[in-house]
Amino acid sequence: MSGAAVTGRPVRLGVLGCADIAVRRVLPALAGVPGVRLAAVASRDGARAARVTGVFGGDPVEGYGALLARPDVDAVYVPLPAALHAPWVERALAAGKHVLAEKPLTTRVADTVRLVGAARAAGLVLRENVMFVHHPRHHRVRRLLREGAIGEPRALIAAFAIPPRPADDIRYRPELGGGALLDVGSYPLRAARFLLGDGLGVVGATLRTDGAREVDVSGTALLAGPGGVTAQVYFGMEHHYTSRYEVVGSAGRLTVDRAFTPPADLPTTVVVERADGTERLELEPFDQCAGTVDAFVRAVAAGAGTTGDAIVRQAELIADVHRSAGREARPAPRPARDAAEGEDR
Incomplete structure (x- = not known):
């Protein structure tokens, strides 16, 4: 076949x-x-x-x-x-x-x-x-942005960070493709592309090692796209667990917590803040792995x-x-x- x-x-x-x-x-x-x-x-x-x-x-x-x-x-x-x-x-x-x-x-x-x-x-x-791109919550966010729920998007701030892993974890092995960027860093970068489009380019970035390992354990990147929209992402494997993003627009702000790895049985929320008040949009649980x-x-x-x-754009x-x-x-x-x-x- x-x-x-x-x-x-x-x-x-x-x-x-x-x-x-x-x-x-x-x-x-x-x-x-x-x-x-x-x-x-x-x-x-x-x-x-x-x-x-x-x-x-x-x-x-x-x-x-x-x-x-x-x-x-x-x-x-x-x-x-x-x-x-x-x-x-x-x-x-x-x-x-x-x-x-x-x-x-x-x-x-x-x-x-x-x-x-x-x-x-x-x-x-x-x-x-x-x-995470298969979770209905993020498609709802993208529709809200297209419909102007927070005006013109100006900036995205996204983070995915986890506590240190056991010393023998493959994420610390360079010969197996370890490192924070290739693992947890891919999530906020993909979120930036998913929500703001593929016109983003890297303006600056840092990657940090802790001296004891040969791989990066944390990092940050600043991206910029058409119309001056920006995305700041950070990621790491030496942090308090963090999984969230927010998009700031000309007329409001949209926030998503537990953004990238929500449990399959967890109801999820999108928070939209505007001058006239705050709206919490509740979504049913969804198994994004399925x-x-x-x-x-x-x-x-x-x-x-x-x-x-x-796939190619993400690799680039x-x-x-x-x-x-x-x-x-x-x-x-x-x-x-x-x-x-x-x-x-």
């Missing part, structure tokens, strides 16, 4: 690796998404794959390559560490599989462009798993193919932040056997 729509049956999904995000978020959400069936889960450790499939279903497979060779897998989810995405996504596309990969798709713009081109040429769906899987499955079933423009923006901060993105490492040293995420 190379580039064909899946019709008359569920999309058969394989998972490359037993990463934490797969086991904790994606596989539980999968059960509530229509039109998809978990076909197989691969790990270097066959026993580990068997433990996961014992809970969620599907066949355990030893080795990622073995899963890609299966004719009963239409699409794959790739939750591996960032630096290992490029080789395994490339192999998945070459095997004729549609791909949903954790963000960032790769650690280098050139690799991202190459993979998007490969997916287009093969007629395959390639998606980057940015969950939302992103559902969007991927629908694209596969419809044979929608891949545009890839949003991250690279621009690296450059503005006086750092260049690291080249991806050569993949180890089955890339298994990075399964836990």
Whole structure:
């Protein structure tokens, strides 16, 4: 099945690796998404794959390559560490599989462009798993901005920061694509693009290391766009948990808290402040993980193919932040056997 729509049956999904995000978020959400069936889960450790499939279903497979060779897998989810995405996504596309990969798709713009081109040429769906853009709350915010709810947008301030991780966390390993920018930094940058458009460019940026690690642990960036609109984002892995954004306009302010990773059962709120008062818009709980899987499955079933423009623009923006901060993105490492040293995420 190379580039064909899946019709008359569920999309058969394989998972490359037993990463934490797969086991904790994606596989539980999968059960509530229509039109998809978990076909197989691969790990270097066959026993580990068997433990996961014992809970969620599907066949355990030893080795990622073995899963890609299966004719009963239409699409794959790739939750591996960032630096290992490029080789395994490339192999998945070459095997004729549609791909949903954790963000960032790769650690280098050139690799991202190459993979998007490969997916287009093969007629395959390639998606980057940015969950929050599938939450109805952010689409409501975008409509409010377009309708002039706060006048002309002037500035966005967005932040995503988390407390320090355990010392052996892959986010601290440069060879696996670690660092705050590639992980938590991608959220406020994507929010700026989602709400203000793709005309934003990097004016300045900083990235901080703590001396004990080889990766950036925090940073900030200032972006500017058409008409003088600006976006200030900050991110880090050494902070009190913060996940929010606000947009200040000529006639009001709009605020969203718990913006990027709200629990699936949490009612959400958009606060709109204007001179005539404050309005709190309440939205029903929504599982944004299920939302992103559902969007991927629908694209596969419809044979929608891949545009890839949003993925490439995000990679370019991250690279621009690296450059503005006086750092260049690291080249991806050569993949180890089955890339298994990075399964836990």
